[in-house]
Amino acid sequence: MESHLLRLDGGIVHVPLTYRGAPLPGAETALAGTMEHSVLGQRWIYDACADPVYAAALAAAILQGQPAADVFRDVDGTLEPVPAAVTVQGSGTPGAPAPEITTAAPSTAGSVTTIEAGEATLAVDHLPAATDSPASAHILTGSWHGQEQLVLASIG
Numbered sequence: 001m002e003s004h005l006l007r008l009d010g011g012i013v014h015v016p017l018t019y020r021g022a023p024l025p026g027a028e029t030a031l032a033g034t035m036e037h038s039v040l041g042q043r044w045i046y047d048a049c050a051d052p053v054y055a056a057a058l059a060a061a062i063l064q065g066q067p068a069a070d071v072f073r074d075v076d077g078t079l080e081p082v083p084a085a086v087t088v089q090g091s092g093t094p095g096a097p098a099p100e101i102t103t104a105a106p107s108t109a110g111s112v113t114t115i116e117a118g119e120a121t122l123a124v125d126h127l128p129a130a131t132d133s134p135a136s137a138h139i140l141t142g143s144w145h146g147q148e149q150l151v152l153a154s155i156g
Helices: 052-063
Strands: 002-008 011-020 031-037 041-047 071-075 078-082 087-090 105-109 112-117 120-125 138-144 147-155
Touching (some): 011 120
Antiparallel strands (some): 105 112, 112 120, 138 147
16 A cells, blocks of 8 residues: 655645555445556555555554554665655554454545544545644644645544
8 A cells, every 4th residue: 555645736635545466345436447566466556545454554553653664675685775755654652552444435525535444434635734634633644855744644
């Protein structure tokens, strides 16, 4: 899974995607396309908001205060870290409980997709801004050089 942050017409567009080795049952309308990976073979690419694996990972990242995953590249058989261009951080506390999520039912209004995921309700903002989330909500923020911290998602 990946979340892409794209600069477009002076604003930022947040595009979360998941990649699967087989079609995600019931998520046909969320299918963005397919691709051929050089090692893994055919991949199905989905709007991540319809994928329960993404919803579970997002909830855990927010509630447990997790940063973005480290990225590595293979250089002649040795994995070398790739410096992060974006800093992402959940507002929660390490070790905090995260709900078990096995379903994701997204609905979009304006630029926000709300994901009903069992015990959790997540909100993913596709046009993130600095003040998108209520102060009481746990949030996921992102920032990079020259950009103020933006609220990418929240859980309420």
